Amino acid sequence: xxxxxxxxxxxxxxxxxxxxxxxxxxxxxxxxxxxxxxxxxxxxxxxxxxxxxxxxxxxxxxxxxxxxxxxxxxxxxxxxxxxxxxxxxxxxxxxxxxxxxxxxxxxxxxxxxxxxxxxxxxxxxxxxxxxxxxxxxxxxxxxxxxxxxxxxxxxxxxxxxxxxxxxxxxxxxxxxxxxxxxxxxxxxxxxxxxxxxxxxxxxxxxxxxxxxxxxxxxxxxxxxxxxxxxxxxxxxxxxxxxxxxxxxxxxxxxxxxxxxxxxxxxxxxxxxxxxxxxxxxxxxxxxxxxxxxxxxxxxxxxxxxxxxxxxxxxxxxxxxxxxxxxxxx
Amino acid sequence: xxxxxxxxxxxxxxxxxxxxxxxxxxxxxxxxxxxxxxxxxxxxxxxxxxxxxxxxxxxxxxxxxxxxxxxxxxxxxxxxxxxxxxxxxxxxxxxxxxxxxxxxxxxxxxxxxxxxxxxxxxxxxxxxxxxxxxxxxxxxxxxxxxxxxxxxxxxxxxxxxxxxxxxxxxxxxxxxxxxxxxxxxxxxxxxxxxxxxxxxxxxxxxxxxxxxxxxxxxxxxxxxxxxxxxxxxxxxxxxxxxxxxxxxxxxxxxxxxx
Amino acid sequence: xxxxxxxxxxxxxxxxxxxxxxxxxxxxxxxxxxxxxxxxxxxxxxxxxxxxxxxxxxxxxxxxxxxxxxxxxxxxxxxxxxxxxxxxxxxxxxxxxxxxxxxxxxxxxxxxxxxxxxxxxxxxxxxxxxxxxxxxxxxxxxxxxxxxxxxxxxxxxxxxxxxxxxxxxxxxxxxxxxxxxxxxxxxxxxxxxxxxxxxxxxxxxxxxxxxxxxxxxxxxxxxxxxxxxxxxxxxxxxxxxxxxxxxxxxxxxxxxxxxxxxxxxxxxxxxxxxxxxxxxxxxxxxxxxxxxxxxxxxxxxxxxxx
Numbered sequence: 001x002x003x004x005x006x007x008x009x010x011x012x013x014x015x016x017x018x019x020x021x022x023x024x025x026x027x028x029x030x031x032x033x034x035x036x037x038x039x040x041x042x043x044x045x046x047x048x049x050x051x052x053x054x055x056x057x058x059x060x061x062x063x064x065x066x067x068x069x070x071x072x073x074x075x076x077x078x079x080x081x082x083x084x085x086x087x088x089x090x091x092x093x094x095x096x097x098x099x100x101x102x103x104x105x106x107x108x109x110x111x112x113x114x115x116x117x118x119x120x121x122x123x124x125x126x127x128x129x130x131x132x133x134x135x136x137x138x139x140x141x142x143x144x145x146x147x148x149x150x151x152x153x154x155x156x157x158x159x160x161x162x163x164x165x166x167x168x169x170x171x172x173x174x175x176x177x178x179x180x181x182x183x184x185x186x187x188x189x190x191x192x193x194x195x196x197x198x199x200x201x202x203x204x205x206x207x208x209x210x211x212x213x214x215x216x217x218x219x220x221x222x223x224x225x226x227x228x229x230x231x232x233x234x235x236x237x238x239x240x241x242x243x244x245x246x247x248x249x250x251x252x253x254x255x256x257x258x259x260x261x262x263x264x265x266x267x268x269x270x271x272x273x274x275x276x277x278x279x280x281x282x283x284x285x286x287x288x289x290x291x292x293x294x295x296x297x298x299x300x301x302x303x304x305x306x307x308x309x310x311x312x313x314x315x316x317x318x319x320x321x322x323x324x325x326x327x328x329x
Numbered sequence: 330x331x332x333x334x335x336x337x338x339x340x341x342x343x344x345x346x347x348x349x350x351x352x353x354x355x356x357x358x359x360x361x362x363x364x365x366x367x368x369x370x371x372x373x374x375x376x377x378x379x380x381x382x383x384x385x386x387x388x389x390x391x392x393x394x395x396x397x398x399x400x401x402x403x404x405x406x407x408x409x410x411x412x413x414x415x416x417x418x419x420x421x422x423x424x425x426x427x428x429x430x431x432x433x434x435x436x437x438x439x440x441x442x443x444x445x446x447x448x449x450x451x452x453x454x455x456x457x458x459x460x461x462x463x464x465x466x467x468x469x470x471x472x473x474x475x476x477x478x479x480x481x482x483x484x485x486x487x488x489x490x491x492x493x494x495x496x497x498x499x500x501x502x503x504x505x506x507x508x509x510x511x512x513x514x515x516x517x518x519x520x521x522x523x524x525x526x527x528x529x530x531x532x533x534x535x536x537x538x539x540x541x542x543x544x545x546x547x548x549x550x551x552x553x554x555x556x557x558x559x560x561x562x563x564x565x566x567x568x569x570x571x572x573x574x575x576x577x578x579x580x581x582x583x584x585x586x587x
Numbered sequence: 588x589x590x591x592x593x594x595x596x597x598x599x600x601x602x603x604x605x606x607x608x609x610x611x612x613x614x615x616x617x618x619x620x621x622x623x624x625x626x627x628x629x630x631x632x633x634x635x636x637x638x639x640x641x642x643x644x645x646x647x648x649x650x651x652x653x654x655x656x657x658x659x660x661x662x663x664x665x666x667x668x669x670x671x672x673x674x675x676x677x678x679x680x681x682x683x684x685x686x687x688x689x690x691x692x693x694x695x696x697x698x699x700x701x702x703x704x705x706x707x708x709x710x711x712x713x714x715x716x717x718x719x720x721x722x723x724x725x726x727x728x729x730x731x732x733x734x735x736x737x738x739x740x741x742x743x744x745x746x747x748x749x750x751x752x753x754x755x756x757x758x759x760x761x762x763x764x765x766x767x768x769x770x771x772x773x774x775x776x777x778x779x780x781x782x783x784x785x786x787x788x789x790x791x792x793x794x795x796x797x798x799x800x801x802x803x804x805x806x807x808x809x810x811x812x813x814x815x816x817x818x819x820x821x822x823x824x825x826x827x828x829x830x831x832x833x834x835x836x837x838x839x840x841x842x843x844x845x846x847x848x849x850x851x852x853x854x855x856x857x858x859x860x861x862x863x864x865x866x867x868x869x870x871x872x873x874x875x876x877x878x879x880x881x882x883x884x885x886x887x888x889x890x891x892x893x
Contacts, residue, residue, distance in 0.1 A: 097420050
């Protein structure tokens with residue numbers, strides 16, 4: 001029996017239950033006037049998101065991130081495959097009460113105020129009236145919109161709309177939240193706030209699944225990431241693992257302006273800034289360089305492992321995909 | 330389930346009101362007052378006739394236009410602007426959304442018609458200086474007009490469940506026009522043979538039939554309206570709207586919201 | 588700021604000027620095409636087509652076409668050579684849109700049939716009345732209108748009597764319809780009968796033009812009657828004395844009248860040297876057939892008070 005079938009017949013125990021399990025989810029659009037031309041928005045995707053983690057779904061624009069989210073939300077119907085959310089079939093209506101969704105560049109009813117909007121969404125989510133008022137107030141405070149709660153949404157700036165969007169996503173205290181490009185259009189302050197909020201959600205024990213093309217955010221926040229490009233999954237893993245799987249380098253700093261000949265011979269780049277010299281070498285060259293410095297009686301200041309950024313990993317993956325595609329084309 | 334529909338309906342109503350849809354009433358009142366004053370100078374014998382005809386025709390036309398444009402705006406705009414995504418990510422079923430929208434829109438139109446009715450009675454009082462019992466017939470005509478609105482609303486929702494706002498408006502308006510010719514279509518079908526007969530018959534029963542709903546001219550002449558007609562029109566409107574809404578739900582349930 | 592003010596001023600001036608200019612041009616264009624305007628209105632000539640095009644709002648369209656008919660007629664009678672070609676189609680469209688618009692039939696009866704002061708299409712007018720009766724069998728007024736046409740325009744007294752008779756049987760018919768039916772039978776050609784008809788129309792209509800028209804005819808009838816009477820007296824005088832009366836005074840003396848009879852405007856009739864009785868102001872009595880100078884053709888003119 002295949003793994004998927006086993007998973008369905010013997011559902012995992014509560015402790016092991018993944019927050020999201022995507023099983024071969026696929027979407028092909030038929031476009032063109034007679035709907036003949038197929039457009040593969042998402043190739044069969046297998047992905048698991050663990051409970052209580054912040055998971056980043058990365059990829060350039062048009063990679064299939066939003067499509068995946070929409071499939072999970074039930075806004076779009078898959079060509080094939082299925083998914084389990086919080087242990088239940090993703091089409092199960094009871095799932096919706098436990099999840100929150102912030103779409104990309106959200107837009108809300110122009111003529112409602114923030115307060116009214118959250119009240120409305122609370123009603124739709126089935127939050128009981130007594131709890132609702134309290135909760136709305138709480139959330140407004142949490143997203144920093146309490147002062148403008150009486151203002152009509154059409155007067156809101158983009159950043160404010162984003163915050164309202166987050167508010168409606170967490171209003172009913174869901175176990176799992178989905179954010180599509182939550183930082184888009186925000187200024188650095190706003191981005192910081194959203195990041196803090198996501199951390200807070202994690203602290204509350206919630207699972208956060210968000211898509212973005214801004215890698216630095218993912219690097220700062222995520223426990224694990226997946227990279228998707230042109231509808232296909234290119235890589236999955238913990239941020240630490242991914243960034244350190246790329247060849248690690250080390251930065252070595254010593255006092256003075258002298259670069260010993262032996263070090264020059266290694267051929268690494270040296271930077272002299274003021275009273276310090278910096279050099280970046282491969283990890284395996286680290287000991288050799290430190291020996292040289294000791295021999296030459298240079299004063300060692302720091303040895304810092306350099307992590308290749310997620311960006312580099314990302315670009316690397318994409319380029320490899322392009323060349324593979326080029327080869328097979 | 331019922332609660333959610335009610336919430337969607339009341340939110341729709343609120344949105345329409347704040348969108349200043351009801352401001353159309355101002356234009357309506359101005360039109361009617363101007364006409365009422367003018368009419369008195371044209372032909373003494375038929376001022377009442379003109380006011381009733383003009384007033385009710387205006388209620389009907391204004392209402393149909395609003396029914397089409399708001400009805401279409403409701404679903405298309407929500408999809409375009411993605412307000413729909415956050416609504417549907419909640420435990421709200423797609424069909425609840427459609428039905429809730431329908432009731433919200435219907436409610437808006439009924440309120441709109443109510444205020445317009447006051448305007449018509451006001452203009453009538455201005456030209457006749459009194460009310461007679463036959464004037465109660467105006468309420469019947471208004472009731473039929475409201476039934477027409479319900480049908481148009483349901484069609485607007487049907488079209489916006491799959492079509493762009495512009496096309497939906499064109500389709501809905503076309504059906505309104507065809508609906509006034511529906512009787513002719515049925516007569517034509519009666520006279521035709523073979524395939525064209527079946528096609529014409531099918532079309533004639535599929536399009537909304539508005540002929541029976543327009544009693545404006547007869548009540549302007551104070552001719553009574555049969556109770557049977559009221560019953561039949563009510564049933565037709567309910568069934569037709571149910572048909573269009575079912576279609577809307579069928580389409581909407583299956584649609585990819587890109 | 589200065590630049591923006593300048594632009595605003597220019598744009599504002601442009602707006603006012605172009606508004607004035609466009610209004611002016613429109614006015615001139617209207618003068619160019621007075622007839623064309625109405626011809627366009629009747630571009631859709633078929634009543635059935637117009638009814639279809641009304642999308643069920645027949646009542647309002649009927650009111651609109653009725654208004655057009657009235658204004659058309661009103662504007663035409665100011666012309667030296669009025670042309671009422673479009674009256675029949677306008678009334679036919681109006682009544683097709685709203686078969687119960689009684690006043691349209693009334694108007695047709697007054698102005699569509701008459702060759703003298705109307706469109707001169709009695710057959711079409713009769714057809715219109717019959718259409719009205721078909722759709723409103725209980726409206727006594729339509730039978731009256733039909734009878735009116737038979738009497739006035741076709742001098743078909745039997746037809747008139749028949750119509751009035753049918754009308755008198757309708758519930759809530761005005762009493763004079765029955766009286767007119769009887770009158771037709773015995774005294775068809777008399778002034779009295781004509782006066783009864785015009786009086787009936789004058790008293791029961793609320794339409795301004797119909798009322799004025801009826802009034803003019805009543806005035807004319809009065810003149811005709813008076814002049815005929817006086818002219819007879821002149822003839823008698825001649826038979827008795829073998830000469831014409833020397834003056835009006837002599838004439839009325841022979842008739843035993845206290846003073847000179849006056850026309851409806853209060854002016855005394857005059858006696859010409861040739862022995863003809865004439866009114867002083869023929870222009871004021873458009874429909875009079877007696878008492879006019881030889882070869883005189885009056886222009887229809889309407890007065891508002893009796």
